[in-house]
Amino acid sequence: MDIQAFDLHIIGGGIIGLCAAVTLQARGIKVVILEADKIASGASYGNAGHLATEQVFPIADANILQHVPAMLFNPEGPLRIDWRYLPRLMPWAFKLLLNMRPEPFARSHQALLALNAHSLQAWQDFAKDWQLTPWIKVEGSLLTVEKTTSLADLQAHGQRLNELSVPNELLSQQQLLELEPALKDTQLGALFFPQTGHITDLSAITKKLSTTFSELGGHIVEHCPVLEAKVSVDGITLTTSDQQIYARKVMLAAGAHSKALAKQLTGISVPLDTERGYHLMLPNEAARLTLPVSSMDRRFIMTPMDTGLRLAGTVEYAGLEAPANMNRAQMLLKQAQAMLTVPLDSENSTQWMGFRPSTADSLPIIDKCGSVFLNFGHQHLGLTQAVVSAQMIAALYFDENPVIDPAAYRLDRFE
Ligand SMILES: Cc1cc2nc3c(=O)[nH]c(=O)nc-3n(C[C@H](O)[C@H](O)[C@H](O)COP(=O)(O)OP(=O)(O)OC[C@H]3O[C@@H](n4cnc5c(N)ncnc54)[C@H](O)[C@@H]3O)c2cc1C
Numbered sequence: 001m002d003i004q005a006f007d008l009h010i011i012g013g014g015i016i017g018l019c020a021a022v023t024l025q026a027r028g029i030k031v032v033i034l035e036a037d038k039i040a041s042g043a044s045y046g047n048a049g050h051l052a053t054e055q056v057f058p059i060a061d062a063n064i065l066q067h068v069p070a071m072l073f074n075p076e077g078p079l080r081i082d083w084r085y086l087p088r089l090m091p092w093a094f095k096l097l098l099n100m101r102p103e104p105f106a107r108s109h110q111a112l113l114a115l116n117a118h119s120l121q122a123w124q125d126f127a128k129d130w131q132l133t134p135w136i137k138v139e140g141s142l143l144t145v146e147k148t149t150s151l152a153d154l155q156a157h158g159q160r161l162n163e164l165s166v167p168n169e170l171l172s173q174q175q176l177l178e179l180e181p182a183l184k185d186t187q188l189g190a191l192f193f194p195q196t197g198h199i200t201d202l203s204a205i206t207k208k209l210s211t212t213f214s215e216l217g218g219h220i221v222e223h224c225p226v227l228e229a230k231v232s233v234d235g236i237t238l239t240t241s242d243q244q245i246y247a248r249k250v251m252l253a254a255g256a257h258s259k260a261l262a263k264q265l266t267g268i269s270v271p272l273d274t275e276r277g278y279h280l281m282l283p284n285e286a287a288r289l290t291l292p293v294s295s296m297d298r299r300f301i302m303t304p305m306d307t308g309l310r311l312a313g314t315v316e317y318a319g320l321e322a323p324a325n326m327n328r329a330q331m332l333l334k335q336a337q338a339m340l341t342v343p344l345d346s347e348n349s350t351q352w353m354g355f356r357p358s359t360a361d362s363l364p365i366i367d368k369c370g371s372v373f374l375n376f377g378h379q380h381l382g383l384t385q386a387v388v389s390a391q392m393i394a395a396l397y398f399d400e401n402p403v404i405d406p407a408a409y410r411l412d413r414f415e
Helices: 015-026 068-073 083-098 102-129 148-163 173-179 202-215 259-266 327-337 379-397
Strands: 008-011 031-034 079-081 141-145 169-171 189-193 197-199 219-221 226-232 235-240 244-247 249-252 272-282 293-295 300-305 308-317 350-359 365-369 372-376
Touching: 008 015, 008 235, 008 244, 015 031, 015 102, 015 202, 015 372, 015 379, 068 079, 079 083, 083 272, 083 308, 102 379, 141 148, 141 173, 148 169, 148 189, 169 173, 173 189, 197 300, 202 219, 226 259, 235 249, 249 259, 259 365, 259 372, 272 327, 300 327, 308 327, 327 350, 350 379, 365 379, 372 379
Parallel strands: 008 031, 008 249, 031 219, 079 308, 141 293, 249 372
Antiparallel strands: 141 189, 169 189, 226 235, 235 244, 272 308, 272 350, 293 300, 300 308, 365 372
């Protein structure tokens, strides 16, 4: 196999790289994926599986600031900063703060709204095209509250979203418990989001996509980290752990690990850091819930999957190198238990930590710079936005009109 004979080399085989690879390969482009580890073994393996089209507000949200001290001082809270990492986090955090000003906040919000508005339909069409429908449910999701003081916030949130054409319905406690009888009556009410969905088996989806990609003629090289990239007038040279590859076109989709390569490929330093998140998978609890249930007060999610109930969430700022702190995964059990009537069976549970690729303005970079395509930085929403991002990359590749105005996702916003 001549690895140089391909039209496009994609760096990173997570859900973002895979969806773009299948989309482009199906349109006649010869694509190879260079994956540092195994395909879809990063954030795309362990996320909450929620097609979260209702999440249209940037993480850089001034309204969250008031809750930060309480979150940080609670050792079991949804936010943790490893203070040793703080000096390295500061430049990113400073930019995050600047993005909380009304104008940049509104810009990011509009751009998220645009991406999410197309995300679910894009996934549904893609699922039909590539036989992924057994693992996609579009039956909605719930956001519950349990503090009486949060009820008004929930209602206001729902109203604001309805005005933005993000459909939702306010459920009373009775309606909520009828829909999800496993929930305790400490849950006072909820928003139901009908235009959201969830993936019931992430591994099955990514495996099927890998097989489809190979059947279409694409090629995957696993355990092949790209260590360095150099752009010259003659093309792009990628140095991997065991060879040098001359590439005509490259797409960077290395998730949270994209920063250094983006700089080498484009000369631009992207404010990209990672928000680490955790999950605890309970294999004996697949039937406990029917829909993904998030808690506004506890800030985590429970997603029913074919392989169990996945408890996921929390944000930890500790960079890409510090070891996982699996207490963060274990504490999700206590959080979930407090919301459910019958004790959870945690036998054979598995714990996981992964790296969300987070930019300081909460938007991905979806762009083309000469022969370099960029498709990373999807933060909390990479699964949701994977297919729509692939469509936008295809539009850039073939010089077509994109479904969404691409301006907000361009790299030059960081120049
Ligand atoms: C706890 C948690 C819950 C989440 N829940 C949701 C959710 O419910 N819904 C949602 O939409 N999103 C969710 N997300 C976010 C989502 O998982 C990510 O945005 C998405 O997976 C990013 O996909 P990716 O392909 O860009 O990155 P990844 O899946 O991390 O893939 C990047 C790939 O690039 C490879 N790579 C890295 N460096 C190199 C290199 N130098 N050379 C070659 N390959 C390289 C990596 O090995 C990896 O396989 C969640 C994230 C977490 C952590």
